[in-house]
Amino acid sequence: CIDWADVEAKRTHKTRAFIPVDYAGYPAGPGDTDLLIIQDAAHAPGGVAYGDMMCLSFHPVKPLATGDGGAILLDDGGQYERLQALRWCGIDRSTWQRSEKRYGWDYDINEVGYKCHWNDIQAAIGLVQLDRLDEMQQARRKIADLYQAELSDWVDFAADHPKHTNHLMPVRVSSHIRDGLINALLEAGYSAGLHYKPLTLYPMYKQETPPNTALAWRQLISLPIFADLSPADVVGVCDIVEHYVGVRSVAYG
Structure with a gap:
């Protein structure tokens, strides 16, 4: 915010x-x-x-x-x-x-x-997509709601808003398990990402990273979300997150 x-x-x-x-x-x-x-x-x-x-x-x-x-x-x-x-x-x-x-x-x-x-x-495709926008946004909202219902005890979610479009599904976990969790999801066939690496960590823009940015960067992970993602796949992702976080730690490092 x-x-x-x-x-x-x-x-x-x-x-x-x-x-x-x-x-x-x-x-x-x-x-x-x-x-x-x-x-x-x-x-x-x-x-x-x-x-x-x-x-x-x-x-x-x-x-x-x-x-x-x-x-x-x-x-x-x-x-x-x-x-x-x-x-x-x-x-x-x-x-x-x-x-x-x-x-x-x-x-x-x-x-x-x-x-x-x-x-x-492109314009023709855009007109069709515009007609489907509400439908796709409602699908993303349902996926986001399911993630929050399944994982609220295991990870921290970003702030919500009635008009949140849920393009990404960023959550925060302990920094010392973040990379391992990403690998566990990838090994199970689920995509997971990091959005985004701070600009201050790139050679072209290198300077001191603001402390809040540095902390968030070490803890963030983006869970998969797209309009056609099935509830079964969401539950599958959540099962891996719950198991991995539960076995290791929920404390921030």
Whole structure:
């Protein structure tokens, strides 16, 4: 969870915007600030919209998958038109707009843009996925509820929220058994991951890791979760977690 008072305390005259991350699908806002909020909702389509801009990801492993790509949701006509141009090399008019009456080859480029536009196949997949979003989110919620019912005595869960989208299923265990538990799950045929290694531990960004981040990193494990995961597989995962944690220790190290 974000400490919004700390956000305000750390802003300077150079601060132009703040980018909160809806980690695992938990909404990081809304918060009490007058900063421009660019909401990273890559994990949270269908969640809480609280930013001035809301950025979504349609990567294959995300809840609303279309193959790849993403979208920005906003309520600002000027920024919308600018972003439309930026997504396609900075060109100010789409081919469709230039061809409505008769083909017009002329267009302007007012700033350097990118090549980030979709194709029709991805858009068609996206429309179908959008129709299924509520169904898929309800399935994830049921899986999350089953995990919590089975494992509440064995692991610590992250904070819950009525609009949590449950993209990931992070739990905390004792740091000295975390890696062994991951291996036990993998050996049984269940995927388990770590989301995420702190940036400060990579050579490119190396610096001192904040203490709370360092502690969480040593204890976190992501249990498998996706819309088609069966209740039997959830119970199978839980059986391994209960056995492994129970045999070794539940005390944090």
